[in-house]
Amino acid sequence: MTTSNRTFDIAVLPGDGIGREVMAACLELLSASETATGGPALRVTTHNAGAQYYLESGEALLAATLDACRAADAILFGSMGWPDVRFPDGTEIIPQLDLRMEFGLYAGVRPIRWFPGLPKILTDERARDIDFVLVREQTEGLFYARGRGEVIDNREAYDTMQITREGTARASEFAFRVAERRRARRGSARVTCVDKANVFTSMAFFRQVFDEVAAKHSEIGADHAYVDAMALMMVKKPWTLDVMVTENMFGDILSDLAAGLIGGMGMAPSADIGDTHALFQPAHGTAPDIAGQGKANPCAMFLSAAMMLDWLAERHDEPQLEVRARLIERAIEATLESGAAFPMEFGGSANCADMSRAVIAALPDAMRRVA
Numbered sequence: 001m002t003t004s005n006r007t008f009d010i011a012v013l014p015g016d017g018i019g020r021e022v023m024a025a026c027l028e029l030l031s032a033s034e035t036a037t038g039g040p041a042l043r044v045t046t047h048n049a050g051a052q053y054y055l056e057s058g059e060a061l062l063a064a065t066l067d068a069c070r071a072a073d074a075i076l077f078g079s080m081g082w083p084d085v086r087f088p089d090g091t092e093i094i095p096q097l098d099l100r101m102e103f104g105l106y107a108g109v110r111p112i113r114w115f116p117g118l119p120k121i122l123t124d125e126r127a128r129d130i131d132f133v134l135v136r137e138q139t140e141g142l143f144y145a146r147g148r149g150e151v152i153d154n155r156e157a158y159d160t161m162q163i164t165r166e167g168t169a170r171a172s173e174f175a176f177r178v179a180e181r182r183r184a185r186r187g188s189a190r191v192t193c194v195d196k197a198n199v200f201t202s203m204a205f206f207r208q209v210f211d212e213v214a215a216k217h218s219e220i221g222a223d224h225a226y227v228d229a230m231a232l233m234m235v236k237k238p239w240t241l242d243v244m245v246t247e248n249m250f251g252d253i254l255s256d257l258a259a260g261l262i263g264g265m266g267m268a269p270s271a272d273i274g275d276t277h278a279l280f281q282p283a284h285g286t287a288p289d290i291a292g293q294g295k296a297n298p299c300a301m302f303l304s305a306a307m308m309l310d311w312l313a314e315r316h317d318e319p320q321l322e323v324r325a326r327l328i329e330r331a332i333e334a335t336l337e338s339g340a341a342f343p344m345e346f347g348g349s350a351n352c353a354d355m356s357r358a359v360i361a362a363l364p365d366a367m368r369r370v371a
């Protein structure tokens, strides 16, 4: 493989609570994996933003930080928000929603995959076959109501759901592209539209636009499920699921449910992808119940960084970054499978630093397997 001297600029926003802890561990792993593979360098610049920064400075997300994110090749994000830190209007400080809107990050990609060694929440052996991807539409849906809701006469409140043809079509197209890649690897693929078309006009429209997109991808299977039935299916037979596309709020809820299937939030990465920018972050929040104790499982952050490497590799035709992504995944797998370190999240004794050390120690052996 030819080596590349290219450097990619990464805007790093650790955020609040365990976001800062898992990001510190992740930057160490990224640096160690870069040494192992050689090739393109990542130049990391860290920016303050979030609830803690708001308390210190009165600003949650500086315009200069937005500019740095815009100029960077990718954004790597920990987690932000703190339940009792709020703007004067009472809303929580969650700049990630602003970033999604600012950069048009319409596809929330949330893969859920079984890793050897994880505790089996499901008693069925087929839990080992869990491997699906939730594509969450992320720029409209019920989240359109953010900042627009109203309470009338202290008697009734309204939040409006927005579903547009353009928003639904681009999220659906994205889901079919994900399915196309999975088909190349696994021989077949299916996209399921998850909605509530039996009740809501907006959701019937979502399904109609999905069907129009599906008709253009006849080589990929397509079907539908109501969101309540999907919640049931996710718990009963998650190994049957492939790619799903759904509305913003449904995707938020189902992605936490899905993380529960593989042990917890500490194994659930995500990518917020648009046409020009992308942000990579674990699906979890700042975990106030364990923050500051060093107990967080950093694997979701590590896997989100691997998704970033894959995205950069494809966008810039840099196959070495893809090798680096696989290296990180293999090192996590080896760590969990061998029991070299087992996260406190699942009853093990490894804290965030222990997990990071163990995954870094697994890199040389993993390198022999991906090279």
Ligand SMILES: NC(=O)c1ccc[n+]([C@@H]2O[C@H](COP(=O)([O-])OP(=O)(O)OC[C@H]3O[C@@H](n4cnc5c(N)ncnc54)[C@H](O)[C@@H]3O)[C@@H](O)[C@H]2O)c1
Pocket: 018, 022, 078, 079, 080, 081, 082, 083, 092, 094, 096, 264, 265, 266, 281, 282, 283, 284, 285, 286, 287, 288, 289, 290, 295, 296, 297, 298, 300, 345
């Ligand atoms: N992407 C984000 O930045 C993001 C996502 C969700 C919530 N939040 C914010 O985070 C704050 C806390 O929210 P929450 O408590 O509802 O959700 P959370 O995801 O922070 O925590 C839910 C549960 O999962 C556990 N958990 C989460 N990540 C873990 C990890 N890596 N290792 C071990 N355990 C982990 C927590 O300890 C907690 O018990 C809120 O202010 C919320 O708005 C931010």
Ligand SMILES: CC(C)[C@H](C(=O)O)[C@@H](O)C(=O)O
Pocket: 081, 094, 097, 252, 283, 285
């Ligand atoms: C913090 C919150 C606003 C955010 C969301 O709902 O999108 C989070 O739960 C997520 O899943 O990324």
Ligand SMILES: [Mg+2]
Pocket: 252, 253, 256, 283
């Ligand atoms: Mg969520």
